Amino acid sequence: MGRTSKDKRDVYYRLAKENGWRARSAFKLLQLDEEFQLFKGVKRAVDLCAAPGSWSQVLSQKVGGQGSGQVVAVDLQAMAPLPGVIQIQGDITQLSTAKEIIQHFEGCPADLVVCDGAPDVTGLHDVDEYMQAQLLLAALNIATHVLKLGGCFVAKIFRGRDVTLLYSQLRIFFSSVLCAKPKSSRNSSIEAFAVCQGYDPPEGFIPDLTRPLLNHSYDTDFNQLDGPTRVIVPFVACGDLSAYDSDRTYSLDLDGGSEYKYTPPTQPPIAPPYQEACRLKKNGQLAKELLPQECSINSVDKLPQPLAIHTLLDPKVEDNEIHC
Ligand SMILES: C[S@@+](CC[C@H](N)C(=O)[O-])C[C@H]1O[C@@H](n2cnc3c(N)ncnc32)[C@H](O)[C@@H]1O
Structure with missing residues (x-):
């Protein structure tokens, strides 16, 4: 990516560098917290699909008050260590990874499970949305094993054609389900976040890793459902309205015809190799x-x-x- 490229001049990318966050995504979680007070009273949290680790950085600072909480971070990829964060490298759709995560919370459930997971996008929208939904359901399944009653689950969601199916599944487990779009999430992206509060599984529900909520039929057009079967959740745009717009970039200031002068971010990349x-x-x-x-x-x-x-x-x- 060249220095004059739009991504390089992205306001949140630069802010992340200046503030020591590993990725611009940190602002998404911070803005979601501004709106929903996600971290209030949270002592234990799980960060699914965590690499390179900006959400874990935020959690390690906010959870339990100055690092006294417990954060377990999981990703397919290795990530540089973070103080106070237990790391697991693995695929969250795999039974072995799920078991490894769950064992950290046996007897002391988590207050918050977040998942910013995204598959490698193929550009085929239906496939990408399906893969994203599978990740979300795998995260939800793990959440049903580790969350305490009343706990909170936040997961990236693609607002595609069949998203209403996901909302209905989430509503089975949480008393409140909202769709939130933080200001730092690009307007051009179909990404948003399902914010599910008040974990309250149906009576008699027993979490079961061998039935990982993944076996639903996607043949129906769920948007055609109506009455009580059609779930439309509130949409909340969050983050201070005066905060930077996610599509804003630094200008190249070439009006005077002079050559573009690159200004490096004030902080170099974290733990550069x-x-x-x-x-x-x-x-x-x-x-x-x-x-x-x-x-x-x-x-x-x-x-x-x-x-x-x-x-x-x-x-x-x-x-x-x-x-x-
Ligand atoms: C958008 S990044 C997460 C950024 C992170 N929240 C942060 O703030 O640094 C998405 C991550 O999802 C991870 N991922 C995708 N599929 C996964 C899976 N099946 N199991 C675990 N991690 C997965 C990718 O490896 C990638 O690191």
Whole structure:
């Protein structure tokens, strides 16, 4: 991504760097909290699909009051350690990962489960929405095992054609279900967040990992449902109205015809692997497997190898992060 690219000039991307957040997504959770006071009284929380970890950063600061709470973070990908955050690397749709998460909360349930999970989008909207729904249902299933009564579940949702099916499933377990769009979530994205408060499963419900809520038929057009079967949940735009608009970018200020002058963010990327990579470069050890653990983050794995290594070695290039 070039320095003049829109993403690089994204207001929340820069703010995240300036404030030490690992990703711009941190603002989404902070703005959701502003609206719904998600962290009030929360001592234990689960962050599903957590990498690179900006939501975990927020949770570790807000939960239990100055880091005295417990946060368990889970992702397919490894992420750089965070003080006070227990990390599990695994797929949340897998039984083994679910079991590992649940064992941390046996006898002491969680107050809050969040999930910012997103599949690698294919561009085929139906497929992407279906995959996203599966992630949400896997997260919901884990939540039914770890949440205390009255607890809260927040999950990324794609507001696609069949979203009303998800709302109806969520309404089975929570007394209040809302759809919220924080100001920092791009207007151009169908992403929003289901904010489910008051965990209250149906009487006699026994959470069961062997029946992971994933086996619903998607053949019906759920938007055609009416009467009590059609669930329309309130939509809330949240975040201070005077907060930056998510589609706002810094201007290039080229009116005077002068060349664009790049101003670096005040803070360099968190835990940059540059130093270690530079050391390896000096020693002539450029092989990827020799790079430190934190180098295996998203974009590096996806980039063609020479570019990935170049990205890691050039401190002027800041793209070895996930732009969420
Ligand atoms: C938008 S990013 C999350 C950003 C994170 N909330 C933050 O603030 O840093 C989505 C994450 O979902 C993870 N993910 C996708 N599918 C997953 C799965 N099945 N199990 C665990 N993590 C998954 C991806 O690896 C990616 O790190």
